[in-house]
Amino acid sequence: MFAFILSRILQAIPVMLVVALISFAMFAYVGDPVSIMLGQDFTEAQRTQLIKDLGLDQSFLMQFSTFIGNAAQGEFGLSYRLSRPVAQLIGERAPATLELAICAASIALVVGVAMGVYTGLYRNSWLSRAFLTFSLVGVSLPPFLIGILLILIFSVWLGWLPSFGRGEVVQFGWWSTGFLTWSGLKALILPAITLGLFQLTLIMRLVRSEMLEVLRTDYIKFARARGLGNRAINFGHALKNTLVPVITIAGLQLGGIIAFAIVTETVFQWPGMGLLFIQSVGAADIPVMAAYLMLIALVFVGINLVVDLLYFLVDPRLRVGRGAAGGH
Amino acid sequence: MASALARAFDSDLWWSFKRSPVTVASALVALVCILGALLAPWIAPHNPFDLATLNLGDAFKPPAWAEDGDPLFGLGTDDQGRDVLSAIMYGARISLLVGVCAVVFSTLVGVAVGLLAGYLGGTADSLLMRIADIQLTFPSILIALLVDGVVRAAVPREVHDQIALFVVIFAIGISAWPQFARTVRGSTLVERNKEYVLAARIIGISQVRIMLTHVLPNVIGPVLVIATLNLGFAILAEATLSFLGVGVPPTQPSLGTLIRIGNDFLFSGEWWITIFPGIALICMVLSVNLLGDWLRDALNPRLR
């Protein structure tokens, strides 16, 4: 067990290094921070000075090793755009994204499993077909359009829910939460639905197909033959067996949700890391982009580790094996 | 062996296909979408990609049946004076091309890697799955930005527009293969220890052959499920990429790009610019997904 964890952590290090290299390399092409920082008026001398100040005149290898050295100490420098420490910026934004992602994942998991079980058990009822159709329409629309449509309906027409921002937040040390105020909770609803919809569909379809599979297996037939009630069979045996792949997917999807929050946060002006990232891309704010990517990578590696461990515990037969997986 | 399998598939599939009206309907819709897209250059009323035929005076015309509608433009025109119907047909062409190619690409890579990893196990497995982890670590949007950036730096600017489409296909395809790889690997791990594979190995059938003829057919089900969801997803991913400015060029818009452009006019009353491409996209993705659902059930003998 210990050896397993250790080997996984050791394997994570090259993963992080490669991520660092790739994310660092891509910045050379995203844009030029110099032109943004100089504004409309500058001299050639100012331009050269700034390039030197930022270390952009050094070789790629030099820049990269400086970057890694600092990153290992959690030091990502100052944001070019906001002139503030990157770690601090991301720290301020992380709670918003994490709360949104947790809400979206919870919605996806709870509603997705419920709908999946229902459609699995009553695969020919009209409600099942409605669920399936609805879910398909849901994933057939681009997420930014879903967000806009929700705003149009619930904010502009009905006036029930806010169209942007987090509402009032309560501060606990460095963590800011929207869970404790009415306006904060209301502000969460639309973005969480927009973000969770795709995952919801995925989980629903997965649970459904797993349920269908499991219900056909011999031991469920035996259970039926033994005269166990439907309820006990469906929930005690069938659902329990479908949950392993569902946990895997849900876990892996959490990272995907955090990453995909970029689009949702842009639409709802949600002050999280994704919005920070998009604004940084617009300004070619390399330190922020690098730190964000490294963080996402870290989250993903962490989730992978936990999922592996869960698998190890749940199904020792497979050791490090894994069933269906998602993520995009 | 392979031909026998195909024959069995054929008859069974046809039988279950006829039995399901929803499937027949979605097949028809998919057929219409595909034909409309493929034949666009011959049957579309206008060529929206030919800039010289556009007239700004024609911009923002509502659908033909509405007041101020122009019978020349059945579903109205967009902000550039492009005929919306033609733009949808040409756009669907690009969306389908990107979607299908990206999914085929990621399926091929993913299945190959998954089979290898699952069947070989050990160091090869570990290595391949670590690579998949790295890949999964990057959200598709970021991968696409990266690929786009690398291409931008690596190839001369003159050919950017010509290869923009391939860049998008590659970017979307490359971000999805780990899903296939993991699924296939998981199933392969289960399958390879089953008696029939052991039996095949004992009688001396080559490893490659075992993988292709014994293991592969047994893992194809979950692959199909992922592929269907991914086709829809790939088409949407292309739209999101366009949203971020790295998709196909706006002078040759895909369905997603059309929706994105129309998005700006949702509040201003020019609803047709976004609603019609939206409907077309839903029809396309929905019918493909329904067909995929049916295919999955039909291919899984235990569900019949």
Next chain:
Amino acid sequence: MRVKARAVLRTAAALALLALGAGAVQAKSVRWAASGDPNTMDPHSQNVGTVTMVLQQVYDPLLKRNQDLSLAPGLATEWRQEEPTRWRFTLRQGVKFHEGEALTAEDVAFSVQRALQPTSNFGIYVDTVDHAVAVDERTVDIILKRPDPILSNKLASIFIVSKSWSEKHNATRPQNTRAREEMHTTRNTNGTGAYRLASREPDVRTVLARNEAWWGWGVEGNAGNVTEIVYRPIASDATRIAALLSGEVDFVMDPPLQDLNRLRAAPGVKVIEGPEVRSIFLAMDVNRDELLYGDVKGKNPFKDLRVRQALYQAIDVQAIHRTTMRGQSVVTGTLFPEQVNGYVKAEDVRLPFDAARAKALLEQAGYPQGFSVTLDCPNNRYINDEQICQNIAAMWSRVGVRTAVKSQPLAPFFAQIQKDDTSVYLLGWGVPTLDALYSFQSLLAFRNGDQGDGIWNYGRYSNPRMDALVQRMKTDTGEARQAAITEALKLYREDVPHIPLHHQMIPWAMRSNVQIPHMANNQPYFRWAVVN
């Protein structure tokens, strides 16, 4: 007597009530939104509109602007040119910074010096300044390197900060991105203005509170009653409009043009319109011997005046005005709008739209089959920039110039064109000094390493006559200077270094209970804002 006393009492009571009522009414909050957020609160670091729109509520310059952008006394009550290279400013008395320090001449001299530092982006406003000295408590002299006819206009963009406060917080230079530490001025202010910064979360919320002690509240015209300003950036157009329609924000500075009709029709929302000092034009590479992005080999078609004229006349700018700009643009044939000093109405004439003539000109120039070219274009910088480029691509294609549009977000777009890596590009140009020199110097002078000359001339247009005129604008005064500007405008029309399109109009949208005067520099001045 008794009756009288009672009347007095009653009046007093009524007055007290009134005063109470006035006090209660005074909590007037404006929730304000636009697409971008200021990236710093440092007064001399970033010379961009999003920063200025917040900071100019907080800081005062020596000279302020009236609603028509003319100059008015600010922290200086008097100013005059003592010698050609020495200006003297007399400061207003009794002015206090938000943290309590009294304004002195030392503060003013310090602020000008601060704007001169290399880490400042405000160099263009003090390019002629050698140094500033405090003569006594309330007199400042600004010593110039050479005479500058428009110094007072430029100084209206330099905010005055407290010297002792800056020294205390180690912020005597504008913030530097090379530094490892965040600077105090990045998130804190200490101005003399009508509002003070109450709180700031970058990209989320910036709150300004009314400074009741502001010197200007007594000055005629400053009748604003807003007590609190909450600024929140909302980048997505649709979301920003939704927030205004649903009443979550009161004032939107940059509503998308296509939504104006919807906004006008919405109950409780109004739209006010006005021009902006920003001109949109196309500039061509007239320097290279072969275009980087075109199919003509061995020669550069843009070097031929007839080709430039043909492309000019192929553009139906009225159609763009009507359709893409929804009437919210001022079609132009010149470099800057009438608000800019030096504007000449007679030179604001376009070459007429004439596709047949364009084709004929192309044929005369030796391109009967046309040619192909790539038009570089930003897609998130100017109003409907990408659509305009697509419009033009279609119009050019109709006369045979097959045009591909390459549109990008502003970061990669500017990075690219600033390397002269373009054949033809769309640019918009604002004139913060409100003087012709700024445009001619940056856009049309040859790039010679001198501060400001030709730094935005990416088509590398070079005409010795133009360069000479620009030099004259720098030093001449009065009529001689205007003559130079007029001649340069004429040359601009004849030589067609650019294809001018239009000046932007900036509509502002707000809830009906908000009144704020529209400004051509696209800056809201809340000291004039009234909320009912």
